[in-house]
Each structure stands twice: as C-alpha cells, then as structure tokens.
Amino acid sequence: MNASLKSGLTITMAIMLFAVTACGGNSPVNTGNAEVPSAANTTGATAAPSDTAKEPIKVVWWHSMGGELGKAVSQLVIDYNASQSDVIVEEVFQGTYDESLNKMKASMDSKSGPSLIQVYEIGSRFMIDSKATTPVQTFVDAEGYDLSQLEENITNYYTFDGKLHSMPFNTSNPILYYNKDLFKAAGLDAEKAPVTFEEIKDAAAKLTQNGQTGASFAIYGWFMEQLFANQGIEYVNNGNGRTASATESQLNNETGLKTLTWWKELVDSKSALNLGRKTDDTKKAFAAGQIAMTLDSTASLRGIVDAVGGKFEVGTGFLPKPADAKDGGVVVGGASLWILNNKPEAEQKAAWDFIKFLAKPETQAYWHINTGYFPITKKAYDEQIVADNLAKYPQFQTAVDQLHQSIPSPASQGAVIGVFPEARQLVETAIEEALTGVKEPQKALDDAAKAITEKIANYNKTVK
Amino acid sequence: MNMQEGKLTLAVQRKPRSPFASQLLVKTVRLRENVLGYLFLAPSLVLFTLFLFFPLLKSIYLSFQLTDPRGRVAAYVGLDNYSQLFSSELFWNSLTVTGLFTLYTVPVGIVLGIVTAALTHIKLPAMRIFQFMFAMPLALSVSTAAVIWMILFHPTLGMLNYILAQLGITPIQWLTNPSTALLSISMMTIWMQSGFNYIIVLSGLQSISDDMIESAKIDGAGPMRAFLQIVLPLLSPTLFFLAVISIISSFQSFGQIHLLTKGGPAGSTEVFVYSIYKEAFINYQFGTGSALSLVLFAIILALTIVQFVFVEKKVHYQ
Numbered sequence: 134m135n136a137s138l139k140s141g142l143t144i145t146m147a148i149m150l151f152a153v154t155a156c157g158g159n160s161p162v163n164t165g166n167a168e169v170p171s172a173a174n175t176t177g178a179t180a181a182p183s184d185t186a187k188e189p190i191k192v193v194w195w196h197s198m199g200g201e202l203g204k205a206v207s208q209l210v211i212d213y214n215a216s217q218s219d220v221i222v223e224e225v226f227q228g229t230y231d232e233s234l235n236k237m238k239a240s241m242d243s244k245s246g247p248s249l250i251q252v253y254e255i256g257s258r259f260m261i262d263s264k265a266t267t268p269v270q271t272f273v274d275a276e277g278y279d280l281s282q283l284e285e286n287i288t289n290y291y292t293f294d295g296k297l298h299s300m301p302f303n304t305s306n307p308i309l310y311y312n313k314d315l316f317k318a319a320g321l322d323a324e325k326a327p328v329t330f331e332e333i334k335d336a337a338a339k340l341t342q343n344g345q346t347g348a349s350f351a352i353y354g355w356f357m358e359q360l361f362a363n364q365g366i367e368y369v370n371n372g373n374g375r376t377a378s379a380t381e382s383q384l385n386n387e388t389g390l391k392t393l394t395w396w397k398e399l400v401d402s403k404s405a406l407n408l409g410r411k412t413d414d415t416k417k418a419f420a421a422g423q424i425a426m427t428l429d430s431t432a433s434l435r436g437i438v439d440a441v442g443g444k445f446e447v448g449t450g451f452l453p454k455p456a457d458a459k460d461g462g463v464v465v466g467g468a469s470l471w472i473l474n475n476k477p478e479a480e481q482k483a484a485w486d487f488i489k490f491l492a493k494p495e496t497q498a499y500w501h502i503n504t505g506y507f508p509i510t511k512k513a514y515d516e517q518i519v520a521d522n523l524a525k526y527p528q529f530q531t532a533v534d535q536l537h538q539s540i541p542s543p544a545s546q547g548a549v550i551g552v553f554p555e556a557r558q559l560v561e562t563a564i565e566e567a568l569t570g571v572k573e574p575q576k577a578l579d580d581a582a583k584a585i586t587e588k589i590a591n592y593n594k595t596v597k
Numbered sequence: 598m599n600m601q602e603g604k605l606t607l608a609v610q611r612k613p614r615s616p617f618a619s620q621l622l623v624k625t626v627r628l629r630e631n632v633l634g635y636l637f638l639a640p641s642l643v644l645f646t647l648f649l650f651f652p653l654l655k656s657i658y659l660s661f662q663l664t665d666p667r668g669r670v671a672a673y674v675g676l677d678n679y680s681q682l683f684s685s686e687l688f689w690n691s692l693t694v695t696g697l698f699t700l701y702t703v704p705v706g707i708v709l710g711i712v713t714a715a716l717t718h719i720k721l722p723a724m725r726i727f728q729f730m731f732a733m734p735l736a737l738s739v740s741t742a743a744v745i746w747m748i749l750f751h752p753t754l755g756m757l758n759y760i761l762a763q764l765g766i767t768p769i770q771w772l773t774n775p776s777t778a779l780l781s782i783s784m785m786t787i788w789m790q791s792g793f794n795y796i797i798v799l800s801g802l803q804s805i806s807d808d809m810i811e812s813a814k815i816d817g818a819g820p821m822r823a824f825l826q827i828v829l830p831l832l833s834p835t836l837f838f839l840a841v842i843s844i845i846s847s848f849q850s851f852g853q854i855h856l857l858t859k860g861g862p863a864g865s866t867e868v869f870v871y872s873i874y875k876e877a878f879i880n881y882q883f884g885t886g887s888a889l890s891l892v893l894f895a896i897i898l899a900l901t902i903v904q905f906v907f908v909e910k911k912v913h914y915q
Contacts, residue, residue, distance in 0.1 A: 235878055238667055259666050352862075408752050409773035410861055418753045551666055555880045565862040569775050572863075588880070595665035595672070 189221045190483040195247040197230045205503040213490045220483040231554060241265055248476045249484040251302060253468045254290060255553035260471050261298055262551055262596045267474040270296040272485040286539055287509050290465045290547050299469035300488045303506040305432040306463035307359050308531055309453060313446035315340055315425040326450025330395045333453050337404035340425040347404040348426040351412040352564045354557030356428055358464060360392045362545045363454045365461035374549035378593055382585035384560060385578035391455060393567050393574040400568050407568050410561060430466060431532035434505035438526060449531040462539025464547035467506060507536055551592040556585045659887035668881045678888040690864050691872040698868055699847040701783035707839055709787065710794030718802050735792030739852030746785040747857060772858050775865035782866050785853055794839060801835030830913045837912045841904055848897055869893050
C-alpha cells in the first residue's frame with residue numbers, strides 16, 4: 134500500500150513537473166526570440182569567415198510541389214547541393230500553398246520557420262505586409278545581379294513600388310485544352326482552337342453529342358481573375374491595387390457580369406457541365422474524353438497529355454475572351470520564393486545563392502520541360518532540351534506564346550489584395566450560386582463584391 | 598463524491614488495527630485519501646488546463662479583438678465581432694445547415710444502428726462475419742472514408758452515377774448541386790458513423806438478459822411486441838447516450854466537409870465548424886473565429902442540458 138502510494142506519487146509529481154516546465158519553459162523562449170536573430174547574427178558574422186570552408190550553411194526551403202512536381206524539385210535541390218559545398222539546401226514539402234502559408238504564419242514568432250519559402254502569387258500582398266521578408270531586390274542591388282535576363286512580364290507581377298520582392302520560380306497561366314478527335318468528329322476545324330466566348334459557345338453546342346459534353350470549366354476563382362485580365366479589366370480598384378492599396382472589388386462590373394452570364398448560359402444550355410470546384414475532377418473528365426474543352430493551368434500540360442496517353446490528340450489554345458473585348462493578357466500565376474528576415478544574414482545570403490541557381494537558364498529549362506511551368510529566364514529557350522521538348526509536345530508553344538503576347542498593363546500585371554485567398558473563395562461561391570441558379574449572376578456578383586470590399590476594409594484597418 | 602468518501606472512510610473504519618481508533622486517525626486517513634485522489638486527478642487536470650481551459654479563456658479574450666493578417670491582436674473591438682456575426686447571413690446559413698445536417702444524420706443513424714444490431718443479435722454461426730462488416734466503418738478514418746466517397750461521388754466517372762446510368766436514371770450531381778450536396782454528405786456521414794452506432798447498440802442489446810424476453814414470450818408476446826415493449830425500453834439508456842453523442846458529433850463534423858465540398862456549392866454544406874475553420878485558418882480572423890466557436894460552445898452546452906433535463910426523464914434505467 135505504502136510503496137504503491139509512493140510510486141504513484143513520484144509518477145504524478147514527475148508528470149506535473151514535466152507539464153510545468155514544458156509550459157513555463159515555452160514563454161521565455163518565445164519572448165526571447167526577438168533578440169535571437171541579432172545574437173545569431175553576430176555569432177554568424179564572427180564565425181562565418183573562419184568556418185565557411187568547413188561547415189556549410191543550412192537553408193530550409195518550404196515548398197508546395199507534390200507529386201511529379203515534387204520529384205522535379207528534389208532533383209533541383211540534389212543538383213544544387215552537389216554543385217558547391219558552402220550551402221546545403223533542405224527541401225520540405227509543406228502541403229498546398231494554403232497549408233504551407235498557414236504553417237508559416239504559425240511559425241513566424243519562433244525559430245522553427247524556413248529560411249526560404251515558396252508562396253503562391255496571391256499571397257504576395259500578405260508577405261509584404263507581414264514585414265517578415267527581405268526583398269530580393271536587396272540582394273540584387275548588393276551584387277548588381279542582372280534582372281533583365283528574366284522575363285519582364287513575370288518579374289512585373291512581383292515588383293511592388295519598383296522593388297522586386299520575391300523571386301519568381303514557377304509560373305503558369307491558364308490555357309484552353311481541347312480534344313482534337315472530338316472536334317473532327319463534330320465537323321469542326323481541329324487545328325484552330327476557338328478564341329472568343331461566342332466561338333466557344335458554338336463549338337460546345339456542336340460538340341455536345343453521343344454522351345459527350347462540349348465543355349466544362351472547374352469553378353476556380355483563378356479563372357475569373359484571368360478572364361478579367363484577358364479583357365483588359367482590373368479586378369480591384371487603385372490600379373489593381375498597385376498604385377495604392379486596393380479598397381474595392383470590381384467583381385460586379387460589366388465584365389464580371391458578361392463573363393459569368395456566358396459561363397451560365399453554357400451550363401444552362403447543357404453544352405457545358407458543372408463539375409464543381411475540384412479542378413482535378415474536370416481534368417479527369419477531360420482525360421476520359423467525356424468533355425471536349427476545358428480550362429486549366431499550363432502546369433497541368435504534362436499531366437494531361439500523359440493521362441490522355443494515345444486515346445486522343447490534345448489541342449491547346451489561348452484563354453478565350455468576348456469578341457468585343459479590349460486587349461488584355463493573362464496574369465502570371467504560380468508562385469515565387471521569399472527570403473525570410475528572421476534568419477542570420479549568412480543564411481539569407483545562402484538562400485539567395487540557391488535562388489540564383491534556380492534562375493539559371495539550364496535549371497529553368499529542366500524545370501520547364503519536366504513540369505510545364507514557364508522558364509522565368511529568357512535564355513532558357515535557347516537550351517536544346519527545351520527545343521526538343523517543344524518538338525515532342527507542341528502544345529507547350531501555346532502557353533509560351535500566350536505569355537509573350539500578353540500586353541503589359543495593371544490588368545495583366547495582376548491584382549494585389551491582402552485578403553486574396555478569401556476573396557477567391559467568395560468568387561467561387563458567387564460562380565456556384567449563379568451556375569446552380571441559387572442567385573442571378575448580377576446578384577451573386579454584387580454580394581461577393583460587397584463581401585470582398587468589406588474584407589479588404591477590415592484588412593486595411595489591421596495593416597499600417 | 599461525498600458519498601464515495603463516506604464509503605471509503607467506512608471501509609477504513611471497519612478494519613481498524615487498533616481498537617482505539619481515534620477521531621484524529623480518521624481525519625488523517627481522510628486527508629490522505631483526499632490528497633491521493635487529487636494526485637490521481639492531477640495529470641488530467643493539468644492536461645485539461647493546458648488544452649481546454651486555457652484555450653477557452655484565450656478564445657473568450659480573442660473574441661473581443663481584431664487580428665492582423667498574421668493572426669496577432671491588432672485592436673480591441675468590444676462586442677463588434679458578435680454583433681457582426683448575428684447580423685451576417687453566413688452565420689445564419691451555417692446554423693441552418695448544421696441543423697439540417699443533424700436532422701438528416703442523427704435519427705437515420707440511430708435507426709440504422711438499431712436495425713443492424715437487431716439483425717446480428719440472432720445467434721447464427723455466420724453472424725460474426727456480419728458483425729465484422731457492420732462494425733467496419735469504425736476502423737476507417739474520416740479522410741480515408743472521404744476519399745472513398747469522393748471517388749463514388751465523382752460526377753462523370755463515379756460508381757454511383759455509373760450504377761444510376763445502368764438503371765436508366767439520369768446521373769445526379771452529388772456534390773456540385775446545392776440541393777443534393779448536403780444530402781450526399783449526410784449519406785456518407787451516416788455510413789461512416791454506422792460502425793460506432795452499431796457497436797454501441799449491440800452492446801446495449803447484449804446486456805439485456807434473455808430471461809426477460811423468454812418470460813415475455815411465455816406470456817404470449819410475439820417478437821415485435823417483445824422488441825417494442827421489452828427490448829426498446831431496456832435499450833433506452835443506450836439510445837439516449839447515442840443520441841447525445843451523435844448530436845454533439847454532428848455539430849462538430851468537419852473532416853468529410855473539408856475534404857468533399859469545402860462548404861460549397863454556394864454555402865450549402867457550410868456547417869458551423871467549417872465556418873470557424875474558414876474564419877480562423879483561411880481568413881486569419883481569430884477574433885470572429887473565436888466568437889463563432891464560443892457560440893458553438895454555447896449551443897452544444899444548451900442542447901446537452903436540454904437533453905439531460907427533458908429527454909432523460911423518458912429513459913428507463915434498470
């Protein structure tokens with residue numbers, strides 16, 4: 134009895150002690166964090182000159198490239214680590230862009246975060262406002278790195294107030310995918326993709342036969358953003374949020390209404406299917422030959438062509454727009470790399486060195502052909518593997534042409550909103566409401582625009 | 598608690614070593630028992646404090662604040678978060694959706710539990726196989742189940758629509774049509790919870806002694822009558838427990854919705870917990886997110902109290 138009591142006592146005491154130290158120990162670490170970077174900085178600075186030869190600097194890179202894309206990323210990291218001995222990059226897959234960004238937010242007040250992170254384009258405003266990053270421009274200026282070797286229409290997106298804040302890494306835009314065999318069967322010209330809303334509508338009506346449906350576009354807010362830009366119309370006010378912070382969503386303007394009505398008419402007339410928000414579901418239906426046209430990112434090109442195999446010939450065309458639309462262009466999608474400023478300077482420099490490696494023409498050429506993302510470096514197109522790839526997959530040409538033919542303007546430069554992830558969800562809800570008949574298109578857009586404007590106002594209140 | 602202490606001290610008193618057991622000894626023994634009791638409670642109290650009470654208090658604090666994009670407190674806004682909630686259409690929508698979801702899943706789930714348990718209660722040699730089959734959904738995680746159903750529900754390539762097409766019925770847009778999405782999710786949820794419901798009801802059934810049914814039969818009751826008037830009343834504590842648990846869990850359902858519809862289409866499956874998740878972890882509005890979660894806490898608390906006050910009276914404990 135006594136012995137068991139004693140041992141019970143020690144065990145509970147041990148547990149309590151552990152709990153107390155665990156939670157008590159936490160707070161000093163957290164509050165002390167503000168000073169850690171500077172302390173680490175000084176040690177890093179003193180240690181760096183003597184130690185660099187022996188101990189490589191570790192750079193932790195968080196990214197969101199899963200599956201085939203993830204394999205390509207791993208290969209790039211292996212190549213980089215093998216190419217020099219000063220820096221070791223450790224790549225960590227952190228789930229989708231949303232998940233990774235959320236994890237970063239959670240890690241911001243501790244040392245557990247990455248030194249380099251891949252963030253999707255719509256997270257850019259947040260990354261700047263968080264004041265947690267060192268703009269890439271700092272490193273560019275310090276060593277006179279030549280930015281003109283990169284594609285302007287890609288760097289444009291990530292340039293704010295004349296400063297390049299992050300390094301573009303994977304860039305894509307949406308293109309039209311179509312089933313050439315079904316086009317032929319319906320008596321359409323398989324070599325000429327429809328380019329206007331009207332042509333799409335006609336083609337879709339003709340293609341809807343024998344159990345196939347003419348088209349299906351996943352309910353994805355990104356497409357709405359792109360369709361706006363393609364008509365040369367800004368998505369939010371204040372020059373798409375680039376001349377000053379955006380304060381108002383322009384989703385419910387004439388362009389929005391025209392685009393959504395077109396989409397709804399396609400679905401209502403049964404010449405298009407609504408397969409929901411999952412782009413993957415639509416992609417599968419396309420690869421199975423159940424729908425004849427779809428919109429998807431260029432980054433899906435390899436995947437789609439491979440999934441289709443030899444079942445039919447995949448055609449690609451530009452993102453459509455109304456026949457009477459203004460000139461516009463597509464916005465670069467994808468993601469860029471951000472260097473976080475809570476790490477020692479040496480580590481940030483090491484991250485920059487890795488970024489430079491990623492921007493090299495050879496690296497970009499490899500990345501491009503294995504994924505479908507654009508090379509961000511102009512010279513990458515001169516690489517032999519890129520030429521070979523284009524010969525094998527001529528569909529890649531469409532994406533490249535579409536990027537190069539985009540007319541630079543605030544519209545095609547892309548909207549900047551701090552609350553973009555939520556805005557996108559609200560847009561998706563509006564599209565769903567219109568397509569499924571819950572609300573009239575105008576009403577759905579009005580409600581979404583109002584909600585987005587409110588969110589922006591809230592955001593602007595908290596960011597100074 | 599007091600009762601038990603009384604019993605414990607009595608037990609101690611009954612076998613005193615010395616015949617002159619003094620008042621003092623009883624007191625020290627009682628003190629010792631108390632300290633020991635609290636020590637045994639200590640680990641769970643510490644854990645509760647860390648993971649329940651502290652977050653609850655923090656939520657209450659956060660619900661009066663506005664947070665910046667990093668989730669840090671930016672400004673004190675008083676009751677603004679709450680008044681914003683009650684005036685927002687989304688809030689009422691998510692309440693309605695949660696209510697409907699509970700209505701669709703709980704009664705059907707419980708009836709299904711009773712039916713499956715009654716079916717396998719008969720003692721036949723192959724019954725083990727059916728018992729295993731009915732209990733199996735319990736072994737699957739929400740994510741696995743969601744992935745399975747995602748494939749079944751696929752609008753053009755899914756098994757369900759394939760079967761419908763074979764029967765000559767027009768395919769259903771399970772998850773992409775606002776009028777069917779919640780029903781589809783409910784279907785999946787009922788299946789997912791059927792394992793748990795089944796096991797609970799079966800164990801309830803097995804605790805009813807055969808004598809009672811035997812004697813009812815001797816008195817001339819048919820199987821239906823025996824079931825309705827003997828078995829069901831004796832099962833009522835189990836069913837009550839199941840109802841409380843099911844309602845709470847349907848109010849807290851999240852995984853299947855996150856994986857299958859993300860609250861869409863057009864908010865038709867946006868249950869309460871999902872809107873909390875969206876507000877806090879997508880929008881990074883911990884203020885309104887906390888306010889929402891406190892409202893959920895209040896609702897579940899109220900529901901549980903109502904059940905214990907009114908429904909429990911109808912429950913027959915043996």
